[in-house]
Amino acid sequence: MARLVAERADVIPLLAEAFRAYGYEGASLSRLCEKTGLGKGSLYHFFPGGKEEMAGAVLGEISHWFERQVFQPLDNLPPVEGVAAMLAAVDAYFQSGRRICLVGAFALDDTRDRFAVAVNGYFTRWQQALSGALQRLGFADVEAERHARAALSMIQGALVLSRALGNEQPFRDTITALTAQLRLPGA
Amino acid sequence: MARLVAERADVIPLLAEAFRAYGYEGASLSRLCEKTGLGKGSLYHFFPGGKEEMAGAVLGEISHWFERQVFQPLDNLPPVEGVAAMLAAVDAYFQSGRRICLVGAFALDDTRDRFAVAVNGYFTRWQQALSGALQRLGFADVEAERHARAALSMIQGALVLSRALGNEQPFRDTITALTAQLRLPGA
DNA sequence: AACATTCTGTACTGATCGGTAAAATAGAAA
DNA sequence: TTTCTATTTTACCGATCAGTACAGAATGTT
Numbered sequence: 001m002a003r004l005v006a007e008r009a010d011v012i013p014l015l016a017e018a019f020r021a022y023g024y025e026g027a028s029l030s031r032l033c034e035k036t037g038l039g040k041g042s043l044y045h046f047f048p049g050g051k052e053e054m055a056g057a058v059l060g061e062i063s064h065w066f067e068r069q070v071f072q073p074l075d076n077l078p079p080v081e082g083v084a085a086m087l088a089a090v091d092a093y094f095q096s097g098r099r100i101c102l103v104g105a106f107a108l109d110d111t112r113d114r115f116a117v118a119v120n121g122y123f124t125r126w127q128q129a130l131s132g133a134l135q136r137l138g139f140a141d142v143e144a145e146r147h148a149r150a151a152l153s154m155i156q157g158a159l160v161l162s163r164a165l166g167n168e169q170p171f172r173d174t175i176t177a178l179t180a181q182l183r184l185p186g187a
Numbered sequence: 188m189a190r191l192v193a194e195r196a197d198v199i200p201l202l203a204e205a206f207r208a209y210g211y212e213g214a215s216l217s218r219l220c221e222k223t224g225l226g227k228g229s230l231y232h233f234f235p236g237g238k239e240e241m242a243g244a245v246l247g248e249i250s251h252w253f254e255r256q257v258f259q260p261l262d263n264l265p266p267v268e269g270v271a272a273m274l275a276a277v278d279a280y281f282q283s284g285r286r287i288c289l290v291g292a293f294a295l296d297d298t299r300d301r302f303a304v305a306v307n308g309y310f311t312r313w314q315q316a317l318s319g320a321l322q323r324l325g326f327a328d329v330e331a332e333r334h335a336r337a338a339l340s341m342i343q344g345a346l347v348l349s350r351a352l353g354n355e356q357p358f359r360d361t362i363t364a365l366t367a368q369l370r371l372p373g374a
Numbered sequence: 375a376a377c378a379t380t381c382t383g384t385a386c387t388g389a390t391c392g393g394t395a396a397a398a399t400a401g402a403a404a
Numbered sequence: 405t406t407t408c409t410a411t412t413t414t415a416c417c418g419a420t421c422a423g424t425a426c427a428g429a430a431t432g433t434t
Binding site: 215216217227228231237238 | 390391392393394395396
């Protein structure tokens with residue numbers, strides 16, 4: 001396939017950072033050009049569907065990254081290691097709270113309607129994978145689901161709070177708390 | 188003073204719902220006019236500073252509401268009742284997860300830079316009030332602060348998750364969990 | 375070298391953006 | 405009723421929006 005001047009795959013992470021910084025509506029084409037270093041012509045060459053296709057591709061790549069780094073470890077590793085892998089991946093991905101969750105951000109305003117399937121799928125898949133690991137850890141089914149939902153809530157909330165306060169502590173505390181909470185039933 | 192055709196104070200809640208639905212950038216003047224039923228001229232008559240003043244007024248009213256309904260009960264009531272009042276007010280305000288937290292939403296993208304003081308102040312004030320109540324409940328200082336931060340995280344995260352899944356359950360579960368968690372130290 | 379493909383820069387579109395100005399109207403006060 | 409102020413309507417501004425068209429440049433292939 002050889003080397004192209006710019007690869008579509010190389011552009012997606014740059015687009016992701018632009019959407020993170022400005023939100024979907026706030027990420028204008030000119031800002032996307034600025035962040036990617038590409039002209040409008042190039043962007044539309046890679047993403048003929050425009051902004052919506054760009055954001056869709058970003059969501060797809062995020063989903064893919066979590067599938068490999070979080071969901072599959074939860075599915076396939078022994079549950080203690082799976083949970084540990086999840087927490088390590090989450091801490092690294094969100095840079096200890098300095099980086100936000102784009103899926104969560106999209107969920108809050110009417111951007112959600114545009115990407116409802118991707119947004120819902122991301123959280124549902126995560127919750128199922130974590131719930132499964134917790135069940136194998138010994139949690140009863142309902143308890144496992146509740147704990148999994150609570151863990152996702154705590155992570156999302158910690159990202160909001162860390163951003164709001166400009167302070168990594170809420171996120172770091174949450175990772176610590178989850179490390180303890182997700183060990184054994186009834187801890 | 189008598190009745191005006193439209194009162195500034197009446198407009199703010201309508202603006203709030205528009206910003207909630209579309210985000211700061213997504214809430215265009217035309218959408219704000221639509222949601223408030225006012226023309227551009229009227230909106231600029233009440234808010235000469237334009238969109239930024241409108242959003243600032245909305246944040247101010249939110250802050251005021253929480254001050255009376257949440258922060259002061261936490262400060263002044265016996266701690267058990269203060270915490271109960273907080274949880275009841277939160278559940279009512281966020282409509283069991285169907286309504287998002289505008290302050291949290293603003294915190295996620297670069298809108299935060301515009302309203303950094305209001306965003307930070309809202310969460311800091313809340314955390315301090317809750318932390319004080321928890322200390323009076325018997326939590327050690329550091330523990331009380333940690334629990335307060337965790338509670339705010341959980342609420343924010345539950346709002347994100349409930350919106351993302353289109354499902355009130357994450358929010359309801361979180362309120363239930365907090366009701367238990369914030370009773371006595373070491374529960 | 376010649377060619378085909380992929381990528382990029384520039385110029386353009388119509389629509390909408392946030393914001394302004396001022397005339398017209400409604401309401402309260404006298 | 406007159407007067408004064410508060411509110412609304414309408415028209416308008418330059419800037420930027422998302423998106424298109426296409427010629428030219430870079431690259432890979434033969």
